[in-house]
Amino acid sequence: MSSQQSISFIGSGNLAWHLAPALDNAGFVVKEVYSRNPQHAERLTDRLYQAEVKATLDFSTSESTIFIISVSDDAIKSIAQEIILPEEAFLVHTSGSQPLAELKFAATNNIGVFYPLQTFSAQKKIDFKKVPVFIESTNQETDGVLLLLAKSISNQVRKISSEERKALHVAAVFASNFTNHMLAISKDILQRNSLEFEWLKPLIIETIEKSLSIEPENAQTGPAKRGDLEILDKHLEFLKEDEALTEIYKVVSQHIVDRYQ
């Protein structure tokens, strides 16, 4: 199996934006990018060596062997049913939450999942070497292609099941999406009081360094951890005009109190 295999992307969102150039640089050739919005597809092909915008899901005459569906989770199944593939094509999706079975009605038996566990935003460059990639497939040949693909860009490649991947994705939502949102809330509170988010940065960096070095359950501090109900009440009083923040403060603090007290 040569690493000169060609790839087509279906979808041009944040993940494709980072993954397609990484594969291009790793010796694969990204040939085509399809997107419902051709301008989006073109923005991505502009970052690639040889890729062209593809206007339809008819890939019957494509030179590609690997087809990567990187679209919103609810669109995967219908694209898998609609896409017309060349013979012997490998078809994979990149979703954390959708099972491999989303591809079962596709016109190929070589189906798989290629899930890079990372947070992707257009503005921020990613070093794929450190991004764990989780793969799953239905047969050895597809496994081989996915391993080749994953190892070409990442130092951490693992095979896991659809069920395990779902658990991983839920855990990642807490660890990444919710963590980032806690920072957004914190910035809001500061701005409403004309204080600087900048001032919290040393605290945030230390919090994460400590959590990763001594494990989160040993790193927990704060009024809820100490069971200091008087301070929790003061903070709720402070937040009382914002119902949503009050609710978040309550349920998260209660969960911390229940765990440590």
Added chain:
Amino acid sequence: MSSQQSISFIGSGNLAWHLAPALDNAGFVVKEVYSRNPQHAERLTDRLYQAEVKATLDFSTSESTIFIISVSDDAIKSIAQEIILPEEAFLVHTSGSQPLAELKFAATNNIGVFYPLQTFSAQKKIDFKKVPVFIESTNQETDGVLLLLAKSISNQVRKISSEERKALHVAAVFASNFTNHMLAISKDILQRNSLEFEWLKPLIIETIEKSLSIEPENAQTGPAKRGDLEILDKHLEFLKEDEALTEIYKVVSQHIVDRYQ
């Protein structure tokens, strides 16, 4: 004002554990440590050059000029009323949430707050140079002492009011305590499914680096940000046997959806 001033600590918790040696190393002399639990006090004096365990709150014959109350928030007021101080003593507390007024019944007019904004755990060393210290006091002389104290250990010293400090503390709870707890939850979910917390570490590091470099509101990703209700439902189904996690997942996701959709 010489930097040879002596300091007494009332309290020997995580903050005193880190702050007392930092001041000792910055040219002050920590002379005494009082704690309700004398063994705790002794553990701290063992880390200091000249400090001794103090058994009572009668400091009338103390050589110290600066008295730092670093105890749980609900104990500050009663200690301030009970403590017997030498003349001209400076009395400060280190709480984020308690106002300066907690000290108003103390037997000195030189009262202040010395609030280092950081998360302190016994196991993890702290570089105080990068810890912002927020000070407040009732008169210029006390301001001078607090500035000297704060600048001896930190590069970031600011004067803020009790109200501002409370907002800062609430923001810090979200940014540090809640963020760390999201990581603890994430680790729990992985362990229940025999998966490794280690695998999430590159994601967590990237999440925080990105959030601090492009601001949290630009760094948000995930199903709630995209308004992908189908995935939110799947995740809730996955979490359904854990009521508390279901509730946390719901309220945080709803807050993200409301903000970005």
